[in-house]
Amino acid sequence: MIQIKQSFFSYTLIFFITCLFSTWICSMGVEAGSYPVSVSIKPDKIPLGGIALATIKTNDKTKLLDVKFLGERIPYYLDPSSRNYFVLLGAGLDCKPGVHILTVAWQGIDAPPGLYSHKVHVMARTFPEERLSVPERMVEFSPKILERVLNDQKVVKEICNNISDERYWRRPFVWPVKSKILSQFGFRRIFNNKPRSPHSGVDLRAPEGTPVLASNYGKVAMTRDCYLSGKTVILDHGKGLYTLYAHLDSYKVTEGQAIKQGQVIGLAGSTGRATGPHLHWGVSLLGKRLDPAELMALLGN
Ligand SMILES: [Zn+2]
CATH class of the missing domain: 2.60.40.10 (Immunoglobulins)
Incomplete structure (x- = not known):
C-alpha cells in the first residue's frame, strides 16, 4: 500500500512538472505579434x-x-x-x-x-487503377524468391531511412530522361488480376540503352540487382532525400561515388518486373515514397 501511495505521488509530481514545463515552453514569446x-x-x-x-x-x-x-x-x-x-x-x-x-x-x-x-x-487524391500482365513468377513468389524480395525491400528501406547531415542537392532537379510519363505515381496496380502495392514512382518512356541521368547532385547510396525493380541505383541527395532509378540494363556508377546533376548513372532496360523497357523513377523523403512529378513541379527545371 505504501509503495502504491509513493508511486502515485511520484506520477502526480512528474505530471505537474511536465504541465508546468510545457506551459512555460508554449507561452514564451507568444504575446500577439511577438x-x-x-x-x-x-x-x-x-x-x-x-x-x-x-x-x-x-x-x-x-x-x-x-x-x-x-x-x-x-x-x-x-x-x-x-x-x-x-x-x-x-x-x-x-x-x-x-x-x-x-x-x-x-x-x-x-x-x-x-x-x-x-x-x-x-x-485527399484519388488514384486510378492500372491492370498489368507479367509472367506469373513476378506475382506469386516461391519461399526462396519471397525471401529475396523481402531482403531487397529491407535494404532499400534502411538506406532511404538514413539521413545524411549534408545537403548535396541544389535547384533545379532535372528529369532523368526527357520523355513522357507512361504510368503515374500512386496508380492502384493489379498484376495478373491480383492487387499489389500502389505505384511508388513514375514510369518514363525509355527505349533500351537510353542514358539515365542523375536528377541532382548526390552520392550513390546503392547499386543492387533487385528481384522486382531489377538493376537499381539509389542516389542520396542529403538530409533524407533520395532518388531511385529502376529496371536498368546496366550501371555507370559505383556505390559511394559522388555524382553531378545530369551525370549518366546507367542505361535504361527492362530488368526485374517490367512489361518492357522503361525507367521507373522514384523519390523518397525521410523514408516516405513521394510523387517525382510533384518534386519536379516544386523544384524542377
Ligand atoms: Zn514503375
Whole structure:
C-alpha cells in the first residue's frame, strides 16, 4: 500500500512538472505579434504523395532548434543568401488527409525558448487503377524468391531511412530522361488480376540503352540487382532525400561515388518486373515514397 501511495505521488509530481514545463515552453514569446519566427508553405495545400517547401523566417537573434511534422523531426536547411531556413515536407500515401501541425522550436539570444505552430493542409487524391500482365513468377513468389524480395525491400528501406547531415542537392532537379510519363505515381496496380502495392514512382518512356541521368547532385547510396525493380541505383541527395532509378540494363556508377546533376548513372532496360523497357523513377523523403512529378513541379527545371 505504501509503495502504491509513493508511486502515485511520484506520477502526480512528474505530471505537474511536465504541465508546468510545457506551459512555460508554449507561452514564451507568444504575446500577439511577438513571434520571432514566421512560416510560409509552397504549395499551401499538399496532395497525398506531394511535397512542399516551408520557408521559416527568423530574426538574427533567433536560432532554430527543432522542426517537427507528422510526429517526426524534419531536417532543416539554412539558405546562405536569404538567411532563411527551409524544410521539405512530404505527405506519403499513408498520411491522413486533413490539417496537420508543423511545429518550430526556437531559442533566442538572451531570450527564453519558444514554440510556433503552423497548420499544414494535406489533401485527399484519388488514384486510378492500372491492370498489368507479367509472367506469373513476378506475382506469386516461391519461399526462396519471397525471401529475396523481402531482403531487397529491407535494404532499400534502411538506406532511404538514413539521413545524411549534408545537403548535396541544389535547384533545379532535372528529369532523368526527357520523355513522357507512361504510368503515374500512386496508380492502384493489379498484376495478373491480383492487387499489389500502389505505384511508388513514375514510369518514363525509355527505349533500351537510353542514358539515365542523375536528377541532382548526390552520392550513390546503392547499386543492387533487385528481384522486382531489377538493376537499381539509389542516389542520396542529403538530409533524407533520395532518388531511385529502376529496371536498368546496366550501371555507370559505383556505390559511394559522388555524382553531378545530369551525370549518366546507367542505361535504361527492362530488368526485374517490367512489361518492357522503361525507367521507373522514384523519390523518397525521410523514408516516405513521394510523387517525382510533384518534386519536379516544386523544384524542377
Ligand atoms: Zn514503375
